[in-house]
Amino acid sequence: MSTEKLEQLMKGLTDNQTSHGVSLSVEMFDADDKVACIKLEDREEFPIYMTVDEGQILCISYLFGDEQVDPDKRTAMVEAMLMMNVSIPLSAFSKIGDQYIMFGALSPKASIDELLHEIELLSDNVLEAIEAVSDYLKEAA
Amino acid sequence: MGIFNKLLTAVRGGATEVGEAIVDSQSIRILEQEIRDSKKALNDAKTGLTSIMAEKMGVDRKVKDLGEKIKEHEGYAIQAMDKGDENLALEIATKIAEFEHELSIQQGIRDGYDTKAVSLKKMIRQSERNIQAMDREVSVVKTTAKVQKANDLASAKFSGSNSSLNSATDSLERIKARQQKREDQAAAAMELHSDESGDDLQAKLKNAGIVDSGSSGSSILDRLKKQKGQS
Structure with a gap:
């Protein structure tokens, strides 16, 4: 979809964040592929990347790469993620290339309020998820 | 396919x-x-x-x-x-x-x-x-x-x-530490505020029994009885 729709969403997020009680920064991450980067205050380590097309608004946060997973616990972790998927509100686990991600998708007709809610919840879910699967990850060097 | x-x-x-x-x-x-x-x-x-x-x-x-x-x-x-x-x-x-x-x-x-x-x-x-x-x-x-x-x-x-x-877990730890710091700061600010507004002194006075620590049902009834006796 057009860049205008993405820019419109970015502006909406910037303008409405305070009334929603969150503090975030929104910037264009990649103008070619039309990706925005959203950083919630104090959670800059896990930015949320947003794209929009005719079918959906997609919000993705990258959790960790394969190299951080304990190889012996990989299958168990993937199964745990699958089982957690249903009970996580509005977000789900997935994998792109070698990156584990968490994502949420909305209708392109969703309101800014709904989008803000989605982003906030996704960010909460990401922190919860990493906490939950940290046992499957390699010990930090 | x-x-x-x-x-x-x-x-x-x-x-x-x-x-x-x-x-x-x-x-x-x-x-x-x-x-x-x-x-x-x-x-x-x-x-x-x-x-x-x-x-x-x-x-x-x-x-x-x-x-x-x-x-x-x-x-x-x-x-x-x-x-x-x-x-x-x-x-x-x-x-x-x-x-x-x-x-x-x-x-x-x-x-x-x-x-x-x-x-x-x-x-x-x-x-x-x-x-x-x-x-x-x-x-x-x-x-x-x-x-x-x-x-x-x-x-x-x-x-x-x-x-x-x-590392994702390191990032999470950093975020948690920042959150904790923020909460500590907020708690400290609240404490400071209650000190300034004298809440702290009031609490101490109450604890020491110098100020009435609030009326009870029976004390109010006593007061009412006294009032009735005077009238």
Whole structure:
């Protein structure tokens, strides 16, 4: 979809964040592929990347790469993620290339309020998820 | 092959090609080619639909004309019968039969076009959805590659290497520490505020029994009894 729709969403997020009680920064991450980067205050380590097309608004946060997973616990972790998927509100686990991600998708007709809610919840879910699967990850060097 | 299968093949292929970034992988290139092919097929289908619609409109006109002609000739036949001209009436009726025959042929053609248009429209919707799904897949993969690149750059800037800064659990710990600090600060600020507003002194006075620590039911009843006795 057009860049205008993405820019419109970015502006909406910037303008409405305070009334929603969150503090975030929104910037264009990649103008070619039309990706925005959203950083919630104090959670800059896990930015949320947003794209929009005719079918959906997609919000993705990258959790960790394969190299951080304990190889012996990989299958168990993937199964745990699958089982957690249903009970996580509005977000789900997935994998792109070698990156584990968490994502949420909305209708392109969703309101800014709904989008803000989605982003906030996704960010909460990401922190919860990493906490939950940290046992499957390699010990930090 | 179904669209989900296609996407799965693409991401699987990308993930198994060791040492090659998924975005450059053969399977993503295949997917991109598939998108181009599907878009072309979609355009062809749309062109096909347009010409079918145009032809159907032509047939619609014929059907309408025939209907009008039948009505018109029915009028003529009645007039001929009214005049007692049976032969003419029969001739007209034969003409009507020809029109009706032609009408049923044209209606058959129109129904055929309708069916074709419906199935083409369905196909167009389906392939539009498929193209969207494939487009999304490719753009998500490309975005991921760019995000990783940006992350690597950022961590190299910070630590000179991309080791510990990238660890998800470390990041989580940092976030938690910042959150805790914020909460501590807020708690400290509240404490300071309650000190300033004298809440603290009041609490101490109450604790020491210097200030009444609040009235109880019985103390109020005593007070009321006293008031009554005075009046």
